[in-house]
Amino acid sequence: MSQARTTHQDALRHMVDIGIRLSSERDTTKLLEDILQAARDLTNADGGTIYSITDNNQLKFETLINDSLNLYLGGVSGDSIPFPNIPIYHDDGNPNTNALVAVAAATGEIINIEDAYNCSEYDLSAARSMDQKNGYHTLSVLTIPMKNHEGLLNGVLQLINAQEGDKVVPFQPPAIEQVQTLTSMASVALNNRHLIDSMESLFQSLTRLIAKAIDEKSPYTGGHCRRVPELTMIFAEAVHNTEQGPLATFRMTDADRYELSIAGWLHDCGKIATPEYVMDKATKLQTLYDRISLVDAKLEIAKRDLEIRFLKQIYQAERSGDDELCQRLQSELEQQLISIEEDRCFLHKINIGSEFMAPEDQQRVRHIGKDMQVEIGGEVQNLLSDDEMYNLSIAKGTLTAEERKIVNRHMDITLEMLEALPFPKHLRRVPEYAGGHHEKMDGTGYPRGLTREQMSVPARIMAIADIFEALSASDRPYKNAKKISECLYIMGKLKLSNHIDPDLFDIFIDHKVYLSFAERFLKAEQIDDIDYSKIPGYIPPESRQ
Incomplete structure (x- = not known):
């Protein structure tokens, strides 16, 4: 086999590996950085910058790397890039010719410069000024606009100083073709990531919209659909950080967190079908008016x-x-x-x-x-x-027994609604999480009478979150806002009667989840000192076997 063919196969294999890596990356910031790194590898460039496009047609610095200057900013480095966005167009609508990347973005053309100091076609004064400031010498520059399959710009890639041994050389046509192929693949990956992110953002906004609509239906439960997911996530994070006890192995990925958050926002979506005269029944004799x-x-x-x-x-x-x-x-x-x-x-x-x-x-x-x-x-x-x-x-x-059945029916409706949705694989557990917050560990809850063993940890987490929010809420018509100590006393009783998960309840106390929530959502007069010895069923960590 010839050396040329071997090199060609290696390049092809390398390109395939890059494509696989780009298509599997979920984080857009990391994806852009991977594109830049892959382009530098293909061209052996000393430095490079990749830009994203803002909604107002500006180029935003995403990642900047230069080996000679020991620079690594943006991306996943943890160090921000201290440069402002670059407008692609001036206020009069004409292209911004003061920046090479803006010219490439505006024209859609690849710009390959062999010697930045002997180029009169483009304004490179900014690059020369930066060189003088950093003691660097920019020679070869390759700027490639990144377009998706619809021809829309979704980024700009700029590479600096291709190297061959110890020498800086111009960017060669074979390498440029490979980078073009890379940017084409990258644009598809970016576009897909953008579409996925947009759909997830839209869906997340929709869940909040539904929750707000339900809260707005009744002045007596206003905010419940917002507070429960907030408490659920605070609580879930505490369980995730637990290192001892029966739940020490419970861990969540970012995808798990997103799935649980969606379930939290949709946990009462069935109430959208609950009649207002029942939801708003503030007194025993109220119908359309208080009788x-x-x-x-x-x-x-x-x-x-x-x-x-x-x-x-x-x-x-x-x-x-x-x-x-x-x-x-x-x-x-x-x-x-x-x-x-x-x-x-x-x-x-x-x-x-x-x-x-x-x-x-x-x-x-x-x-x-x-x-x-x-x-x-x-x-x-x-x-x-x-x-x-x-x-x-x-x-x-x-509520009468009949009216309570109508209210409880919201859980059946919630499950019917959620199970009818074609959730993607990473959200397939949303119905189970959302549908279990009225179940009890002994199987006497509703709507399905599940036992502790039949419920996932996140579903049991949400059940406790829902109870604490309901007990501490100050907008119920038939009760005053309870202090934290009262809420925990009642929940301790529920633990002893096998209504809530005992291990999770202990974590709720151990990590002071109740306090984290209270400081954000409860009235100051509800936050009192807690005597743990008076919480039924609670055993301090040092006393547990």
Whole structure:
């Protein structure tokens, strides 16, 4: 086999390797740097710079490398490039001829200069000035505009001083052809990366749009769809950093983080189909309006009827001259009016809803509703209808069992919506993560009654995040914002009852995930001192086996 053929095969193999590497790189910054490095390898260039195109038609320095000057800026070096963007066009629309890379970008032509100090066709004063400043001598310059398959510019590559041994030589046609081939492949890779990034950005924005739309539906859960993914990611990072215990091996890649974040933003997407009258039910008697006003009206009728009845009796007693009976009737009337007013205050209070309603209060509702009658339109009826008594007797919150089913149905809808989406491979676990935040470790949760063993770690993380956000939220109509210590006490009880993952709950405490979240989202008065010994079921790290 001839030496020429061997060299050609080596070059082809090298180009194929470069193509494979470029097509697999996910980070655009690293991709651009790889393009520059590959071009330098092909041409044996001493230095080079690669530029991206901004939205306002400027060239942005991405990576700058020069071996002789020991320069490595931008890219993944960690050192930023201190040079401003270069406009491709002047304000009048004419090409910027003050910079060689701008000329190449504007014309779309390859510019190959053999001697920068003996070139009159282009303005190279900036390069010469930079040489003088750095003690460098630019001789050969190759500038190649990078275009995608549609002929659109997506970058510019500039190489400096091709080398042959110890000598600086012009860039040779074979090497230039190879770099052209490289930039063509690179442009496709860049374009694909840009399309993927754009689609991911669009999808991420869409998930936030859906979350915002759901939060806007109800003033009483506003922000929930935003806070849960934030807490989920803080918590997941803490689990990722755990080095001891049952979850010491749990690790997340950037792709895993992106997938979990998407799931967090979509975890309640099914609520978009939940009726507002249920989501916004701030009091037990609320429908389109708070029916407590109707109860007030009926109580006023009851008071009126009572006063009329007693006043008739008092009038008869006065006519008969029975002063003692008059006083007794007057006193009884006042006592019954006070009793009605006490009942009214009671009904107003329990209409607000709470986390627990005592059985004796439920019995009092039935007593008020059935033992007091009013006459409306000639018809005598109980003060409270069966539906009013049923709603006012709700033991927890403001929702009836039927309404709670409607709300819980949002999880079925969430799963139906997410499982209907053709998620790509790297997002295939979004439905499982998002659909598990109301499941319990003992299998008594919903919608699928999954047990701990049937759930992934991220799904269990989100379940705890959802609970803590709900407990600490200050926008619920039936409860005040709880302090952190109260939230952790309740969650400790949930750990002991096998409702939340015990190992994850310990990490939630160990890494003070609750505090990181609280400092960003809770009111100052909710952040109190925590006595870990009072958190049910929590065992400090030093006491664990």
